[in-house]
Amino acid sequence: MSKQFINFNGDILPADQQVLTIANRGFKYGDGLFESMRLLKGKLMFAELHTERIRKGLKLLKMDSWSHLDTWFLNEKVEELVRRNKTGPDARIRLTAFRNGEGLYNPSSNHMAFVLEASQLSESLYKMNEKGLIIDVFDEITKPVNILSNLKTCNSLIYVLAGIFKNQNSLDEVMVLNSNGFLCESMSSNVFAVYDRKLYTPALSEGCIAGVMRQVVIKLAKENGIELVEAQISPDILNEADEVFLTNAARGIQWVMGYNSKRYFNEVSRFLNEKLNLR
Template identity: 75%
Template sequence: MAKQFMNFNGQIVPSDQEVLSVNNRGFRYGDGLFESMRYMNGAIKFPELHIDRVLKGMKVLKLDNSLQIDSWFLREKVEELARRNKTGPDARVKLTIFRDSEGLYTPSSNKIAYVLESQLLSESQYTLNQKGLIIDVFDELTKPVNILANLKTCNSLVYVLAGVYKNQHALDEVMILNQHGFLCESISSNVFVVYDRKLYTPALNEGCIGGVMRQVIMRLAKENGIELIEAQVNPDILNEADEVFITNATKGIQWVMGYNNKRYFNEVGKFLSEKLNQL
């Protein structure tokens, strides 16, 4: 495989080069955020939605936008890195932004630094999984509902431990609950449930990530006459639902086949996946 590169603060360097020290605040305190995106057919998908979430997150974390991060910045840097990595027209892209300053818990400044990475993908469209996922509910640790809950921050221990649980139980994915015991999201995706001909997804005030693909799927559902309800979702609905699927920006829609002894259909998820690829 050809040598791969990353963009560290505007400089293209080998992806295996050490660029962070142990004093890095992202490493020490999880003091940063990240954004995962899909580069498809030579362009970032939904760049305005991605950069809007990045800027909202930076505002919440009180990070200075001294590098003028915007949609133009995103397109330019991603295209530059794709050319250098010779990824072709399709790749997974990750932008990580962290507070670049000295200090312990209290930072000496709010200036930022960033790392942009890309990974080659072979698919030129969103591909619905042929085999449905087998899931369970992770209840050993719940997700707090607060001002940080909708952001993709570098503090990700809930997801890490959920991933450990997934591996220990030989699952494809697990559902994460919020602090009140209601359905929140999965390890890396938002959750949608089809029940009684309606499409449900946890509301943002339930603590789920404000996913870009979540926004896109909600829009597609409304445009195609599917009744969509953002709500407080009891995990017991997984025992009664007709369908369950999860969404994220890099994979699109992934459908769930089973939970415990329950087996699901895959009609609405397949329909919306087709509509997504038509965009």
């Protein structure tokens, strides 16, 4: 593989170059957020939705200069980096933004800094997994519900511990519950379930990430006559659903095959994935 680079605050630097100090607030306090995106056939998919979510998150975290990060800026910086990294037309993109001031809990500055990364992918479409995922529920720690819950912040300890639980139990994915015991999301994705001919997903008020692919799938479902319900959902739905699938910006739609002794179909998820690849 050729030498890889990152974009650090507008400068293209070697990916292995040390750019952060011990004073970095993202490291010390998780004071930042990140956005995962997908480049397909040279196009940054759903760039407007990603930009909107990044800007909303930065504004909520009270970081200065959030308004300068627009769709034009994002597309330009991604194009520059993938060209330098020689990833080709298909890549996974990650933007991490953090508060650049020093200080303790009270920062000395609210100025935003960022790191942009790009890594090559081999598929030029959203490819569904051939083998369905095996899941379980991670309930050792629940996710709080507040105005930060919909953001992808740099404080990801719940998901890290969920990942350890996943590995320890030889699972493909795990479901995360909110502080009220209701279904929230999975370790790395939003959750959808087909039950009684309706498509269900946890409402944003349940504390799930406001995923871009979640938005896209909701829109696709409505455009294609699939009745969709955003609601407070008991994890018991996993025992009753006909189908369960997960969505995120990098992988698109991934279908779940089993939970305990329950086995699922993948008819709706496959249909929506076909529609997704026509976008």
